[in-house]
Amino acid sequence: MKKIILFLLFSVFLSAQKIGVxxxxxxIKDKKAFSKSLTLIDNRENKEIGKVTEKEGFGEVKFANEDLKTFIPNWYSEDNKGTGNNDIVLMLEELKIYDEQTPNEKIMFGKAKIKISSFLKRNDKYYLINRFDNVIVCDPRKTSSIVKYLSQNISDVITEFIRASYTNLVLSQYIPENEINNYYSxxxxxxxxxxxxLKDGVYLDFKTFSNQEPAFGYFIEKxxxxxxxxxxxxxxxxxxxxAFIYVEAGKAYRxxxxxxxxxxxxxxxxxIIASRAELFAETKTGGVMIGAMAGGIVGAAIGAAIDSGSNKGAMNGFGFKSATMTNVYIDSLTGSFNFEQ
Structure with a gap:
């Protein structure tokens, strides 16, 4: 009798557990055929993505193929002939899901934290192409399965990030191979x-702001x-x-x-203090504005640097567009919006 009860309890447990794959x-076809290869550095400290609370039980998110170092190059090869000159390297730095109650909200949101970077590799030198360092939010009131929602958004982020990495302009300074794991520092x-x-003036892109070189002849009236x-x-x-940023009396405005x-x-x-609803408007066609991850060419000369297009909040328009006001960081390497909540 006890065995039957345990079996039934175990069956209920399994039925309540959802898996998001x-x-x-x-x-991930490189339509311009600039790339030659795509590889991955998996720098996650914990390879388990995690669990969140579902309406009934809990849910877990997993990769369909957890051998990412083999899967990513194979995925690339299926869609590309690799006839270009650019070796693209992805670095997956963080990926986890969790429950979190947002300030001023009574419900618990399912969230996914993802941090991924891409580099152009030339011999033993790496050039930063871009980074995505954000939290994706799922409103449980708007979906039947939180883990399925989050897993689909994670898949969309990685896919769009790879596509954009084929054509984004690269940062001019290279990183030696022995420093790649410490590239940010x-x-x-x-x-x-x-x-x-800060120097007063108008900055038209992230590069000139980070170099503190305001645009000559530009000014803003109030x-x-x-x-x-x-x-x-x-x-x-x-x-x-x-304009990207305007500085007046030492104060910067984005x-x-x-x-x-x-x-x-x-x-x-x-x-800045803002919300996703403010920063990520819908286009007339119904799609999410993802900034100039659509602009630039990796195949251009190294040193071209990230331009103004890639700093309007590129690639951050995924997940629930919450109206909750939070601290939204300006990525110190790319100028894009980084949400932590």
Whole structure:
């Protein structure tokens, strides 16, 4: 009798447990044929992705094939002939799912933290292409399975990130092979914007802001209420959306879809206070705006540097577009939006 009861309890346990599988089935074809290979460095400290609470029981997320170092090159080869010149290296630094109650919310959200970077490898030198360092949010009121929602979004992020890495411009400074695992510490030393004082002026892209080189002839005018109303290049009016950051009296303001927001700074770097709903509007076609992960060419000369297109919040428009206001960090290497909640 006890064995029957235990069997029934175990059966109930299994039926309450949901599995979300990261399939990675989408096409990652390099349409420009710039790439020659795609490999992976898996630097996750914990290879278990984790569990979240479902409406009934709990759920777990797993890769369909957990041997990612073999799977990623094979996945690439299935969609590409590898006739280009560029060796692309992915670095998966963090991937985990968990429950978290957002401030001012009574419900528990399912969340996925993912941090992934890509590099162009030339001999024993690595050049940063881009990074995605964000939290994906699932609202349990809007889906029947949290783990399936999160696993699909994780798959979408990795797929879109790979596609964009074929054509994004690269950061000019290289990283020696023996420093690749410490690439952030190695590169961040060159970001002059993290110094105590900022130069006043208009910065049209992330590169010039990090180098502290404001655009010559550009300035922004305010109305009587102190709001930014127009930008000029000498006497010609140009769109405010051409600006990346404006600095006045040492204070920096980041341009966003809701206008310029003041940038604050702590030990993690610069951040603005905003929500996903504000920063990631839907396009007229219904798709999510993902910034200029769509722009640039890896095949261009090394040293071209990340341009203004890749710093409007690239690739962060995944998951539930919550209206919750949080600290949104400005990635110190790419200029993109990094959500921690």
């Amino acid at each position: 990261i399939e990675l089935k989408q096409s 190695y590169l961040i030393k060159n970001n002059k914007s993290l110094a105590p004082e 109305n009587k209420k102190g709001r930014f109303v127009r930008m000029k290049n000498k006497e010609e009016i140009v769109s405010l959306s051409n 341009f966003t879809p809701v206008g310029f927001l003041e940038m604050k700074k702590n030990e993690k770097g610069f951040y």
